[in-house]
Amino acid sequence: MSTRERLIESTRTLLWERGYVATSPKNIQHLAEAGQGSMYHHFSGKEELARVAIDRTAEEMRASVDAVLSGPGSALERISAYLRREREVLKGCPIGRLTQDPDVMATPMLVAPVEETFTWLRSRLAAIVAEGVVAGELSAAIDPVITSAAIVATLQGGYVLARADDDPAAFQQAIEGILALLGALSVR
Template sequence: MDTRERLIESTRELLWERGYVGTSPKAIQARAGAGQGSMYHHFHGKPDLARAAIARSAAELRDRAEAAFTGPGSELDRIAAYLRRERDVLKGCPVGRLTQDPDVMADPELRRPVEETFAWLTDRLAALLTEARANGELDAALDPRATAAALVAVLQGGYVLARAAGSADLYAQAVDGALGLLTAHTR
């Protein structure tokens, strides 16, 4: 991994662990094994590097989701595969955690990839639910858009519950509960 990549990856990890304010240029450089000159050679400063790191985290989330969404099985099978895929639940979502960071949310450039990622995820889930409804797998009365928003909320809320209790079991319960509600609308 070259220096630029090490800087981005180190920033991603630190943002996930400490948030924006807690991620100092010195901490980024130490974790990346890069000097100040290298950091400023590749990036204009901490905000520029944070944008690259957040965009990378957002892209990774979308790629992993898309892998589940295009996998085998029915639309509901693929949604379940996405919700149940392996995650570091107690660490939280690397994109979702950024919504709790006031500095990220106050900066439109840092906020944009977070907002776009959740909009994409909701749209993608709504499309799968629409397909499932059109194929007769789901009840015609189910609102795909509202249900997709609820699934994203359950996912993010599941992280919060698990972190608060120190147990990944609460995340699994939230996912199982959401899927149980969804399957109640199957035909």
């Protein structure tokens, strides 16, 4: 791996494990086994490096989520497959976690890819819920926009509950809770 790549991948790891505010340029250089001069040769600083790292994490997430949501099955089956796919629950969501970081929130360049990712995810899920309603699979009482917000929120909040408990079971309960509500409103 090139030094540039090692710097990006080390930043992704540290952002996920420690967050932005708790990660220093020195931490990144140490994990990447790169010198300070080398880091500032490739990037203007921690901020630019974090943006490249977040962009890459967001792109990978979109691609993998889209693969599940574009897969086979009914609307509810695809939403279930997405919510139930394997995750490192106790590490939290590498994108969602950034919203709790004070220095990310104070840096528009870093908030932008986080906001874009959630906007994309919510509209992608809203379209699938709408498909399910149109197909007569889900009750017409379901509003796609607010329902997709609740689905994404349950996922993000599920991580919070699991971390509070130090147990992925809480995440799974939240996921199964929202799926059960949707399932009870499916038209069989």
